[in-house]
Amino acid sequence: MASNTNNHLHKELKPIHLWGIAVGMVISGQYFGWNYGFEQGGTIGLIIAAIIVTIFYTTFIFSYSELSTSIPHAGGPSAYARKAMGPYMGFMTGLACLFEFVFAPPAIAVSTGAYIHFLFPSINAVYATVAVFLFFIFINLIGVKGAAIIELVATILALIGLSIYYVAGLPHVNGSAIFSDMSAFKGWKGIFASIPFAIWFFLAIEGGAMAAEEVRNPKKDIPKGFISGILTxxxxxxxxxxxxxxxxxxxxKPADYPLPQALANVYGEEHLLPKIVAIIGLFGLIASLHGIIIGYSRQTFALARAGYLPRFLASISKKGVPHWGLIVPGIIGVASAGSASFANALIILSVFGAITMYCLSLVSLFILRKKEPYMERPFKVSYPIVPGVALFLGIISFFCVLKYSVLTTNLSFFGIEIPLIAIILFVFGLGSMYYFLIGAKNIRPISEEFVSIEDITSPQKNASL
Structure with missing residues (x-):
């Protein structure tokens, strides 16, 4: 495929690949980050928050499967919002998605570097962070099928690590350790404060939709990949x-390695099991870093192809990879990852972008049901109950992320404390200015940007197999 003469991605992926990408993007959330919710709501508060978040993501993914099969587009949520609410809201939703997918990789890379330093103290954590990030940007340049296979292998290894953890830990679970900690339970305030951390269990699963144009049979394969992913x-x-x-x-005090630490409470720090889980946990971080890099490159590509961003970001290499969409955000990510002190702020920015995008995507589903009732929907969610529950819980989650994370966090930059909300308002404000001054003049007609699901399954599909 020529670099600039064709704006279609290669169709290489099967359900197992989509499952690997979707689960792999998220799997690091099982290994770190979520446990800081213990400080906010205690054990009971975090458990309740996790139940709420699990219900939200389950209903959301079923709803998202309807959108992604109806509009199998690399832009994912930006495409759904544009079709439902017009080009400006398409751009705003895409920008929220970029918040999630551009800021999550450097946060994960920082944790990966710290993990490597923990296992090999002679390796500088910052150098390891930057090297790992650059390595996986390079890996993604080889083509989506090769990248997806690597993602699949890393995901399976990470799941093996979790399985070892469960088998080793379940026989020693003490119910009193779960239910006797009522002194730390802070009621609904603690539950709400724990929700942003519980989101880490599932953050970025929706990124698989950004590979929708590269799935061989979107009608059947996207629901299979997503639903098996959320169940996993x-x-x-x-x-x-x-x-x-x-x-x-x-x-x-919450540890950076909660799973090995929990096993060490039972087996001792020098036992082999905690070390095995710690080593395999590194593959969980790698799987998420690698998968989310796939996601941000496709989102950048789609926004540029639509005309929202400079067109060179939509260029495709001979390998079928949106190389500039991969490299340019990657430079931002590498620069951010090199500053480990930014890690907490990067996580919060990513979560804020995610929950904003989720709510806008669900609103898009409701609008499209009314606006285009006869649009082909190969997969239909139980409407309006399932998306209604998802939207209700999504709004609650947005409130929790805003109140308990965004509004309470500052970013220290050269000794200056900058409120995180100010950074968010600045970026979205700057994005709006760019859209109205430049982007709006370059947007492709909607008739060119959107095609039916049948159009993307043939004949290009057969030609690329």
């Missing part, structure tokens, strides 16, 4: 939280 993660979330809390992992 829901099961892992229940077991991870149950075992960690039951082994006393919710006590004391």
């Amino acid at each position: 993660l829901a099961t892992a979330t229940v077991l991870t939280l149950l075992v960690t809390a039951g082994l006393g992992g919710g006590k004391g």
Whole structure:
């Protein structure tokens, strides 16, 4: 495929690849980050928050499957919002999605570098962080099928690590460690404060939709990949939280490695099992970093192809990869990852972008049901109950992220404390200015940007197999 003469991605992916991408994007959330919710709501508060978030993501993914099969487009949520609410809201939704997918990789890379430094103290954590990020940008340049296979292998290894953890930990789960911690339970305030951390169990699963144009049979394969993914993660979330809390992992100061620490409470720090889980946990971080890089490159490509961003970002290499859409945001990510002190702020920015995009996508579903009742929907969610529950819980989650994370966090930059909300308002304000001054003049007609699901399954499909 020529670099600039064709704006279609290669159709290489099967359901197992989509499952690997969707689960792989998220799997690091089982290994770190979520456990800081113990400090906010105690064990009981975090468990309730995780139940709320699991219900939200399950209903959301079923709703999202309808959108992604109806509009199998690399832009994912930006495409759905544009079709439902017009080009400006398409751009705003795409920008929210970029918040999630551009800021999550450097946060994960920082944790990966710290993990490597933990295992090999002679390696500088910052150097490891930057090297890992650059390595996986390079890996993504080889083509989506090769990248998806690597993602699949890393995801399976990470799931093996979780399985070892469950088998080793379940026999030692102590119910009193879970239910006797009522002193730390802070009621609904603690539950709401824990929700932003519980979101880490599932953050970025929707990124698989950005590979929708590269799926061989979108009608059947997208629902299979998404639904199997959410079932995998829901099961892992229940077991991870149950075992960690039951082994006393919710006590004391939260660790950067909650799973190995919980096993060490039972087996001792020098035992082989905690070390095995710690080593395999590195593959969980790698899987998420690699998968989300796939996601941000496709989102950048789609926004540029639509005309929202400079057109060179939509160029496709001979390998069928949106190389500039991969490299340019990657430069921002590498620069951010090199500053480990930004990690907490990067996580919050990513979560804020995600929950904003989720709510806008669900609103798009309701609008499209009214606006285009006869649009082909190969997969139909139970309407309006399932998307209604998802939107209700999404709004609650948005409130929690805004109140308990965004509004309470500052970013220290050269000694200056900058409120995170100011950064968000600045970026969205700057984005709006760019849209009205430049982007709106370059947007492709909607008739060129959107095609039916039948159009993308043939004949290009046969030509690329």
